[in-house]
Amino acid sequence: MEGLQKSTYGTIVEGTGAYHAAESYWLRILLVGKSGCGKSATGNSILCRQAFKSRLRAQSVTRTSQAEIGTWEGRSFLVVDTPPIFESKAQNQDMDKDIGDCYLLCAPGPHVLLLVTQLGRFTAQDTMAVRRVKEIFGAGVMKHMIILFTHKEDLTDETLDGFVTHTDNHSLRSLVQECGRRYCAFNNRASGEEQQGQLAELMTVVRRLEQECESSFYSNDLFLHAHVFLSGDKSEHQEAYRCYLSKVRQEVERQKQELKEQEVSWVAKMLYRVKPCMGLHIFIIVCGLILIAILINLLITKGN
Template sequence: MTEGILPPRSCVILMSKRLKSIPADSLSSRRIVLLGKTGVGKSAAGNTILGQKEFRSELNTISVTSECSDVQANVSGRSVSVVDTPGLFDTQMKQEEIMIEIVRSVYISSPGPHAFVVVFPVNMRFTEHEQKIPQLIEFMFGEEVVKYSIILFTHGDQLEGETIEELVEENEALRDLVGQCGGRYHVFNNRDQNNREQVNDLLQKIDTMIEENGGGHYSTQMFEDAQRFKREEKEKRQREEEERKQQEEKQRQEEFERVVKETEERVRAEIEKRQRQETESKRCTIL
């Protein structure tokens, strides 16, 4: 796993200075970042939230989003900004490139997103990649990201009479997934973009999450703190590894010196023994 996912230091400093001049959030504004694998319906979900086709969306497994894009619109009387991101584990891009581009979403949605909406289709095959997504998101954004995360299930039209609550309850893997993302989830039918109730319900759940977070949002400072902690942990592991290697080398050297000393003593004792034997032999010959 790549650990150096921060943008260049000069870029971070420049963006941080720019963010300080941005006024405080309007209570009616919401900033949302969409996360998920390629083909799960992220872009379509963004279009559904905005109520208009802004993001390119196609039904295939080849990513049509290679970089973050931000669109703002008036949704139910409030300003809503949505950032679409490249697909996690996209095979068309290097993993490091994907991660660098995704973390850029924090700065695009400055001074930081109110919600990370993690998108999964309701009919997904829960593979090893799906299991790793919450940990990967936490790796990129730090432990605090969980407080600002909500799962959005797409393809709600395929539930076939079953509620999303029933689906989550009866599927242990889904329950665990939801638990890793703070226990919050919602479902969309992206085929019915005129259904604004599903969008208003999502925004209400995001509002509730914001209240639970004391009215705040995930900030660029949280991101930079997480990156600094990651660097410090990496440096700590490197120091510990170096100390371990030095200790092992010291032990090997001490063992080598011990063996050499014992060998010298045995050789010396053997030589002295032979010298005594030769002396005794000569004395017997003289007699």
């Protein structure tokens, strides 16, 4: 295993060209979710070692994107942990850099986006995190998403499938459908055989996703820009990086606008479908009122 070194873009593999030479063959897993959801602890569980800094707290410990390497049945994989960029108010002067660095570590694109959320605690913050994922990476990224529930140990007499099937959380049920019902669960305190078993379950879902996507990874214009930047002339590094971050800002804004337009279009379609039904209901109600009025009139007439 090669060493790891800190770079401008987080943590990457040491060695001339080592990262880029191997990137086409590695399985790339990007951890996403709200702050404090357990992304780093989940990354450690996947790697079966303490690679990412993790603590039990509601706020994120991770401040920059970080990538670590693991292996599973002879295949190398890259796990990328992310800073708090999926919050509704996640706007600061370093946001473009944080998003840009995340793209750089995942270039040319992730095979899997692993949405981390606590079992039984899917809240409005999680829903907002999913929206931010779409804004940052594009709505098409949902085809590569797997939901990972932490706190698997809380499943006592119920299976994970049973929990997902019978949950009364409509937002979660909708998300599960949007993700093609791809999910699994971890106990991030597990070790040994239990930890290996969890990883095996995750990799089973990953293989299913790869079959559905024909082994392709997710990419968009920004991942292409990131790939070009990493392959570019290092003599003009700073200027190229500023230009790259400018593209990050523009593309994220464009994707946010596209998402809004898609939502407006969806609402318009729903209203169009509902409108004929509403007209029919109104017609039935009016006919009913007319019938009641006629009956009342007949009763009054007979009474006289």
